[in-house]
Amino acid sequence: MTAALQGLHQNEADYVWPEVQAVDLSYVTRVHSQDQVRLITELAQTGGGWVDPDTFVVPASYDAALLAVGAAMQATSDVLAGLQRNAFVIVRPPGHHATRSRAMGFCLFNNVAVAARWALDEGGAQRVAVLDVDVHHGNGTQDIFYDCPEVLYYSTHQYPFYPGTGRIEEVGQNDGMGTTVNVPLAAGSGDGVFLDATRRVLLPAVRRFRPDVILVSLGFDAHWADPLAQMRLTTSGYGEILTEIKALADETCGGKLVFLLEGGYDLDVIEAGAGLAGSVLTGKTRPPDRIGAAPAGPEPAASSAAVAAAVETHQLQAGATPNRYAVLARKGAPSNRGAA
Numbered sequence: 001m002t003a004a005l006q007g008l009h010q011n012e013a014d015y016v017w018p019e020v021q022a023v024d025l026s027y028v029t030r031v032h033s034q035d036q037v038r039l040i041t042e043l044a045q046t047g048g049g050w051v052d053p054d055t056f057v058v059p060a061s062y063d064a065a066l067l068a069v070g071a072a073m074q075a076t077s078d079v080l081a082g083l084q085r086n087a088f089v090i091v092r093p094p095g096h097h098a099t100r101s102r103a104m105g106f107c108l109f110n111n112v113a114v115a116a117r118w119a120l121d122e123g124g125a126q127r128v129a130v131l132d133v134d135v136h137h138g139n140g141t142q143d144i145f146y147d148c149p150e151v152l153y154y155s156t157h158q159y160p161f162y163p164g165t166g167r168i169e170e171v172g173q174n175d176g177m178g179t180t181v182n183v184p185l186a187a188g189s190g191d192g193v194f195l196d197a198t199r200r201v202l203l204p205a206v207r208r209f210r211p212d213v214i215l216v217s218l219g220f221d222a223h224w225a226d227p228l229a230q231m232r233l234t235t236s237g238y239g240e241i242l243t244e245i246k247a248l249a250d251e252t253c254g255g256k257l258v259f260l261l262e263g264g265y266d267l268d269v270i271e272a273g274a275g276l277a278g279s280v281l282t283g284k285t286r287p288p289d290r291i292g293a294a295p296a297g298p299e300p301a302a303s304s305a306a307v308a309a310a311v312e313t314h315q316l317q318a319g320a321t322p323n324r325y326a327v328l329a330r331k332g333a334p335s336n337r338g339a340a
């Protein structure tokens with residue numbers, strides 16, 4: 001967080017820095033089970049402990065988690081109400097791995113999911129788009145809204161990789177069929193593939209969905225210098241993607257846009273990325289990419305195939321005007337009929 005704030009420091013006067021309230025747990029239980037919230041609360045109250053092999057809770061992290069959710073909700077509220085044009089929520093812990101019933105992957109409560117749920121319940125939004133550009137699949141956000149037609153969930157992510165979800169065939173279910181859009185990319189994918197996915201999948205999917213607000217799970221761990229993942233996205237590439245998303249928000253929902261910090265494990269990248277995100281939101285010229293180009297390498301062919309498959313699965317070809325939540329009928333989908 002210090003690195004991210006440092007990235008905004010130079011243009012500090014361009015931003016407002018509101019006080020944030022911890023969220024009331026009744027909002028958290030709109031997307032998480034009572035059992036999960038009770039488990040985390042009791043763990044924090046008894047001094048702390050592991051909730052999964054990656055995730056440890058102490059009383060201070062529990063307090064931070066409630067403030068993180070509160071910040072996400074407040075930012076979304078202020079943007080929907082027109083009090084702020086857009087917002088960047090810089091918080092820890094992140095949230096997108098927290099499922100309805102399980103905290104995992106450094107995440108206790110799902111910040112973006114609580115904010116999206118609040119936007120629908122009380123913020124006046126009828127449809128919310130959640131765009132996940134973290135290198136990991138946001139399994140928690142997908143899980144929470146998998147059957148919800150009011151939330152479009154889009155994700156690009158390294159695959160196969162932690163947490164193992166995010167195949168193209170995961171498209172939502174029941175009323176939410178078609179509102180989950182996954183683009184699993186092979187390790188080594190760089191700016192070209194990510195921009196291709198943005199332009200051929202993200203943009204048409206969001207235009208078709210017509211959201212009232214766009215929330216972005218913004219992780220900087222798809223950067224080539226990140227120590228946890230193996231992608232080759234550059235800071236400039238992030239800038240291109242975020243600029244496309246900003247223009248998309250201007251086009252589809254009056255510019256109502258909230259970035260929420262998810263992962264990112266190289267502090268220089270976080271600092272540069274946060275500065276970049278701030279410049280995109282405030283309409284300033286993007287800063288030069290001081291971290292530079294990724295090591296040379298070809299784009300993996302599997303990634304181009306994944307983008308094409310996502311386009312086909314969700315019927316996003318240029319000129320196509322299918323139903324709002326179109327999904328190609330899946331070949332070999334499991335049948336409910338028992339084996340003969």
Ligand SMILES: [Zn+2]
Nearest residue numbers: 134136219263
């Ligand atoms: Zn991540």
